[in-house]
Amino acid sequence: MQVKICGITRVEDALGAVDAGADALGLVFYKASPRYIGFQTAAAIAAAVPPFVILTGLFVDAAQSEVDQALECVPLNLLQFHGEEGARYCEQFRRPYIKALRMREGLDVSAAMAQHPRARGFLLDAYCPSVPGGTGATFDWDRVPQNSGCPIVLAGGLKAENVAAAIAAARPQGVDVSGGVEQSPGLKDPRKVSAFIRAAKGH
Numbered sequence: 001m002q003v004k005i006c007g008i009t010r011v012e013d014a015l016g017a018v019d020a021g022a023d024a025l026g027l028v029f030y031k032a033s034p035r036y037i038g039f040q041t042a043a044a045i046a047a048a049v050p051p052f053v054i055l056t057g058l059f060v061d062a063a064q065s066e067v068d069q070a071l072e073c074v075p076l077n078l079l080q081f082h083g084e085e086g087a088r089y090c091e092q093f094r095r096p097y098i099k100a101l102r103m104r105e106g107l108d109v110s111a112a113m114a115q116h117p118r119a120r121g122f123l124l125d126a127y128c129p130s131v132p133g134g135t136g137a138t139f140d141w142d143r144v145p146q147n148s149g150c151p152i153v154l155a156g157g158l159k160a161e162n163v164a165a166a167i168a169a170a171r172p173q174g175v176d177v178s179g180g181v182e183q184s185p186g187l188k189d190p191r192k193v194s195a196f197i198r199a200a201k202g203h
C-alpha cells in the first residue's frame with residue numbers, strides 16, 4: 001500500500017514521514033489552508049527529501065501562472081488538483097497529475113474520471129461544501145469504484161485507527177492523510193505518522 005502524507009510544512013516533518021516509510025509527500029499551495037507553504041519553504045523541503053520520494057504540489061483552482069511559478073521554484077514530481085479544474089487546464093503543465101474528486105452525494109465517479117483521461121490517478125476525498133480538503137471528514141468507502149482501470153488514492157478522515165478498515169472496504173492503490181497525523185493544523189505528530197504508515201502497510 002502506498003502512503004502519501006499531505007500538508008507537510010516543515011523539513012523535520014518531511015524527514016520523519018520518509019523515515020517512517022512514506023512514499024509521497026504533499027505540499028499545499030492553497031493560501032486559505034492552515035497547511036499552506038510558500039515556494040521558498042517548499043524548495044527547502046524538496047532539497048531535504050531523498051530522490052525516490054514523490055513530491056506532490058497541491059493546488060485548488062489556482063491561476064496558471066501560480067502553478068508555473070511553483071514548478072520553476074520547486075522540483076515537484078506530481079501535481080494534485082483539488083478544485084474544479086478541467087482536463088485542459090490540468091494537462092497544460094505537461095506534468096504527471098492526479099485529480100481530486102470530492103465525493104458529494106450523487107457524484108458519478110466513473111463519469112468524473114472519464115473527464116480526465118490523462119490523469120495518473122484519482123484522489124477520492126470527502127465532500128464538505130465550504131472547505132475543499134483537509135477536512136478530517138470520511139465518506140462511504142463502499143462508493144469507491146473497483147476495477148476502474150486507474151489508480152485510486154483514498155483520502156478523507158483517515159487515521160491509524162481506521163485506515164486498515166478503509167483499505168479493506170475500498171481497496172485503493174494508495175492512501176492519503178493530513179489531519180489524522182497532526183498534533184495541530186499544519187504540524188505533524190511523528191508518532192501518529194508512523195502508526196498510520198504501519199497500519200496502512202499492514203506491519
Ligand SMILES: O=C(O)c1ccccc1NCC(=O)[C@H](O)[C@H](O)COP(=O)(O)O
Pocket residue numbers: 006007026028030033034035058060082125131132133134135136137155156157158176177178179180
Ligand atoms: O490539507 C489541506 O488543508 C487542504 C486544503 C485544501 C485542499 C486540499 C487540502 N488537502 C488535501 C489532501 O490531500 C488531504 O490529505 C485530504 O484532503 C484529506 O485530508 P484529511 O481528511 O485531513 O486527512
